[in-house]
Amino acid sequence: MAHEPPHARRPSNGPLRRPLHRPLRRPLRRPGARRPLVALTAALTAALCLASSLALAGGTWRKLYRSEGVTVYAKDRPNADLPVLKGVGVLKTNLYLLLAIVDDVPRHREWVNRLERSILLSRPDPMHATAYLRFDFPWPTSDRDGIIRVVVERRWTPHHDVWIRFQRTTTAKRPPIDGVVRVPRTVGFTRLRWLGPERTHVVYQIDTDPGGMIPAWLVRWISRDLPLKILRGLRAQLKKRSADYGTFRTQWDPRLSVQPDAPAVFPLPGVDPKTLPRKPSPSPSPSPSPSPKAP
Numbered sequence: 001m002a003h004e005p006p007h008a009r010r011p012s013n014g015p016l017r018r019p020l021h022r023p024l025r026r027p028l029r030r031p032g033a034r035r036p037l038v039a040l041t042a043a044l045t046a047a048l049c050l051a052s053s054l055a056l057a058g059g060t061w062r063k064l065y066r067s068e069g070v071t072v073y074a075k076d077r078p079n080a081d082l083p084v085l086k087g088v089g090v091l092k093t094n095l096y097l098l099l100a101i102v103d104d105v106p107r108h109r110e111w112v113n114r115l116e117r118s119i120l121l122s123r124p125d126p127m128h129a130t131a132y133l134r135f136d137f138p139w140p141t142s143d144r145d146g147i148i149r150v151v152v153e154r155r156w157t158p159h160h161d162v163w164i165r166f167q168r169t170t171t172a173k174r175p176p177i178d179g180v181v182r183v184p185r186t187v188g189f190t191r192l193r194w195l196g197p198e199r200t201h202v203v204y205q206i207d208t209d210p211g212g213m214i215p216a217w218l219v220r221w222i223s224r225d226l227p228l229k230i231l232r233g234l235r236a237q238l239k240k241r242s243a244d245y246g247t248f249r250t251q252w253d254p255r256l257s258v259q260p261d262a263p264a265v266f267p268l269p270g271v272d273p274k275t276l277p278r279k280p281s282p283s284p285s286p287s288p289s290p291s292p293k294a295p
């Protein structure tokens with residue numbers, strides 16, 4: 001059971017802020033919070049960029065902890081103070097229901113902790129989007145915001161995967177706001193792999209710099225409590241909104257409709273290939289009329 005965040009208690013006298021690259025005087029306790037793995041660009045950017053103040057050595061992936069079937073790793077990046085973080089696990093839900101919830105940017109505020117604004121700025125096609133995200137950080141830390149460009153790619157073989165790649169970008173539609181720290185760096189991806197109709201393997205990876213300066217107690221609180229709150233919110237949203245995405249799933253799920261980008265044969269574990277809708281066979285070209293014989 002997660003403890004109450006320490007922000008309810010006033011910090012003792014002394015400097016409230018410390019740069020992120022300075023190690024804490026006491027090592028952080030092993031987080032006991034659950035951490036979700038969905039292409040949840042907004043929520044996990046906030047959580048992981050702060051949790052990444054954990055001190056790690058070496059350039060290889062190092063396991064931080066495992067909780068409820070989810071394993072979180074970290075790896076140092078050359079010339080960077082913050083490590084890259086990765087989460088791996090299996091969610092008991094349909095891949096395309098999960099994709100629908102992540103795709104529904106305006107509703108992120110319903111389940112992502114401390115997300116104050118989530119605005120879809122543009123979607124030129126189903127595979128590309130740009131969104132504005134702002135997080136309400138507790139006192140004495142300034143709010144964070146950013147513009148995220150998202151690109152979706154679907155692969156059919158050798159596994160049925162959906163990749164959601166994201167990175168920080170800029171746009172004149174949302175200039176920086178006084179008093180709000182714009183995140184200077186965010187790049188990563190979420191990979192969803194179909195294991196069965198109600199099982200999805202998820203890999204989430206992020207490399208970010210939250211910018212500014214964050215007090216030590218907030219780093220501890222975020223790294224311990226926020227992932228748990230995000231996971232609870234996501235699970236609640238799956239139950240609350242699963243009936244709202246029938247149109248999305250019909251459009252994307254290869255069990256429910258013909259997918260124009262699908263090959264003739266592709267793996268889909270747990271599904272009988274004979275039950276999948278097929279593209280209509282092209283009509284045979286009419287035979288040319290015989291040429292009239294010369295008199």
